Amino acid sequence: MNVLWKALSTAALGLTVVPSILVFTGAISWSMHATLMMVGTVAWFATAPLWMEGTRAQRKHSDTHETDF
Amino acid sequence: MAPKHRSSLAERLDAINEFDREPVSENRVQGPGNFIGLYAGEHVAGTEFVIGPLFVAHGVAAGDLLLGLLVGNLVAVLSWAFLCAPIATKTRLNLYWHLRRIAGPNLLFVYNIVNALMFCFLAGSMISVAATAVGIPFDMPMPGLDDLYPSSVAWVVTVLLVGGVVTLLAILGFERIAQFSKIASPWLFLVFLASGVAVLPQLGVESIGDFWSVANESIWTGEPVEGRVRFTFWHVTFFAWFANMAMHIGMADMTILRFARKWQYGFASAFGMYLGHYVAWVASGILVALALQQGGEVAPGPISYLGAGVAGLIAVLLAGWTTANPTIYRAGLAMQTVTPNWKRWKVTLAVGVITTVAALFPALMMRLLDFVALYGLILMPMGAVIFADFWILPKLGLRRHYAERKRLVYSVPAATAWIVTLGVCWLLNVMLGWQIFFLGLPGWFIATGLYVSLSVMQQRSEEPELTPAPNLESS
Numbered sequence: 001m002n003v004l005w006k007a008l009s010t011a012a013l014g015l016t017v018v019p020s021i022l023v024f025t026g027a028i029s030w031s032m033h034a035t036l037m038m039v040g041t042v043a044w045f046a047t048a049p050l051w052m053e054g055t056r057a058q059r060k061h062s063d064t065h066e067t068d069f
Numbered sequence: 070m071a072p073k074h075r076s077s078l079a080e081r082l083d084a085i086n087e088f089d090r091e092p093v094s095e096n097r098v099q100g101p102g103n104f105i106g107l108y109a110g111e112h113v114a115g116t117e118f119v120i121g122p123l124f125v126a127h128g129v130a131a132g133d134l135l136l137g138l139l140v141g142n143l144v145a146v147l148s149w150a151f152l153c154a155p156i157a158t159k160t161r162l163n164l165y166w167h168l169r170r171i172a173g174p175n176l177l178f179v180y181n182i183v184n185a186l187m188f189c190f191l192a193g194s195m196i197s198v199a200a201t202a203v204g205i206p207f208d209m210p211m212p213g214l215d216d217l218y219p220s221s222v223a224w225v226v227t228v229l230l231v232g233g234v235v236t237l238l239a240i241l242g243f244e245r246i247a248q249f250s251k252i253a254s255p256w257l258f259l260v261f262l263a264s265g266v267a268v269l270p271q272l273g274v275e276s277i278g279d280f281w282s283v284a285n286e287s288i289w290t291g292e293p294v295e296g297r298v299r300f301t302f303w304h305v306t307f308f309a310w311f312a313n314m315a316m317h318i319g320m321a322d323m324t325i326l327r328f329a330r331k332w333q334y335g336f337a338s339a340f341g342m343y344l345g346h347y348v349a350w351v352a353s354g355i356l357v358a359l360a361l362q363q364g365g366e367v368a369p370g371p372i373s374y375l376g377a378g379v380a381g382l383i384a385v386l387l388a389g390w391t392t393a394n395p396t397i398y399r400a401g402l403a404m405q406t407v408t409p410n411w412k413r414w415k416v417t418l419a420v421g422v423i424t425t426v427a428a429l430f431p432a433l434m435m436r437l438l439d440f441v442a443l444y445g446l447i448l449m450p451m452g453a454v455i456f457a458d459f460w461i462l463p464k465l466g467l468r469r470h471y472a473e474r475k476r477l478v479y480s481v482p483a484a485t486a487w488i489v490t491l492g493v494c495w496l497l498n499v500m501l502g503w504q505i506f507f508l509g510l511p512g513w514f515i516a517t518g519l520y521v522s523l524s525v526m527q528q529r530s531e532e533p534e535l536t537p538a539p540n541l542e543s544s
Binding site: 012013016017019020021023024026030031033034035037038040041044045048049052053 | 248251252253255256259260262263264266267268269270271274377378379380383
């Protein structure tokens with residue numbers, strides 16, 4: 001399942017940054033870029049915690065070196 | 070951490086024990102990934118939306134900016150790696166408890182008050198930044214570049230709300246916010262990058278080949294706005310180097326790097342410097358150049374909206390909030406030695422109140438370059454004292470941690486080094502006109518020289534029979 005979340009998170013980061021390049025090349029408008037970036041933002045915060053926190057929880061159980069600062 | 074069966078808020082708060090006063094044990098040290106994430110996250114912060122624009126306001130030229138940031142950030146990374154990290158990983162103590170051994174409890178008391186106030190002001194500027202994003206949907210009048218005092222009732226209300234929420238969340242769950250900050254940081258960096266790229270066509274950049282000429286003619290023009298000193302390559306270099314002087318040369322990041330398995334993890338700071346203090350500063354400079362060209366507002370919220378729309382506002386809000394949080398945490402650590410009987414939540418609340426009041430003053434945000442330089446300068450001499458105590462005194466056959474050995478409540482060499490260094494720096498500023506950005510370097514040598522020479526006088530007069538000091542960790 002983590003693979004799926006990671007793939008979606010990567011796509012979300014892509015939606016955050018790629019539209020700006022398309023604005024630069026003239027392929028899309030600025031408002032489209034802002035909309036896509038917002039979609040990417042929502043998608044990132046919806047998917048990234050699912051695997052980033054999962055990874056952290058697994059480490060907590062397996063790695064005695066884990067701590068917080 | 071609080072055991073899970075505890076349910077009441079008071080019990081959970083009271084149970085907080087982060088072993089701040091003990092050396093980090095070997096089984097709690099961490100690998101390099103944590104430090105890369107931490108530095109990358111911490112230095113892609115809300116204040117980057119201010120510093121990049123202030124370089125534009127100071128009329129730096131494009132070549133000076135890009136080269137100065139390259140060199141200055143490199144020296145900053147080297148300072149973390151070669152000055153702070155080795156001492157942090159050998160002592161495994163945070164700054165405050167290590168300094169207590171050197172400076173004595175009374176001097177540490179004074180230092181911690183100063184340190185905590187500096188952290189409060191820094192966190193305050195981050196809350197100001199976040200408030201500029203919150204205020205946009207409500208048409209809040211934004212503070213201008215020259216505003217020093219609260220400029221409207223709406224500004225005051227917004228800052229109080231943001232500061233209150235940030236403080237409450239810091240009290241309730243520092244670790245959850247720290248984790249959220251890690252999740253936000255890759256996205257945040259890309260928002261900076263994308264914002265800068267997306268507005269380039271509006272500045273006249275039609276292809277990559279146009280960038281350099283537009284950069285020189287429309288962004289970093291070499292012409293300061295009225296009332297600002299013109300920045301050169303040297304200003305940029307020294308500012309980039311000393312922007313976090315309190316953290317590396319001043320040794321505040323011993324608190325973080327004491328968890329590093331190896332001292333080389335100090336190089337992880339490069340991820341923060343070159344992502345946050347290079348790319349993000351450049352990107353936010355591009356945004357403010359467009360804002361100035363359009364005659365719009367130059368506060369972080371409005372310029373981020375220019376680049377990324379609503380996502381930009383969210384970025385400013387989260388960047389301000391998530392970076393104010395660890396700064397409040399650090400201030401809490403500093404205050405803890407001053408108020409050892411207070412629970413963490415009380416300390417955090419006190420720090421949050423001071424921070425929020427400071428955030429009301431836009432001067433903190435709009436004069437951030439000067440404040441950051443002053444903040445590093447004030448705390449730097451104690452970093453020099455720690456450096457000299459650790460590396461130089463043993464080579465001269467002198468004892469480390471002399472205040473602790475002799476049960477002194479304050480160390481005369483450390484106190485003198487601190488006060489005289491700041492006094493000399495002040496004189497250099499006032500009488501010779503040396504700008505604050507350049508005072509840290511001579512100041513470090515003055516502080517080191519004073520501490521060493523006064524320690525020689527102190528220890529040789531009191532213990533003429535001294536033999537070479539044993540290794541610190543066995544003493």
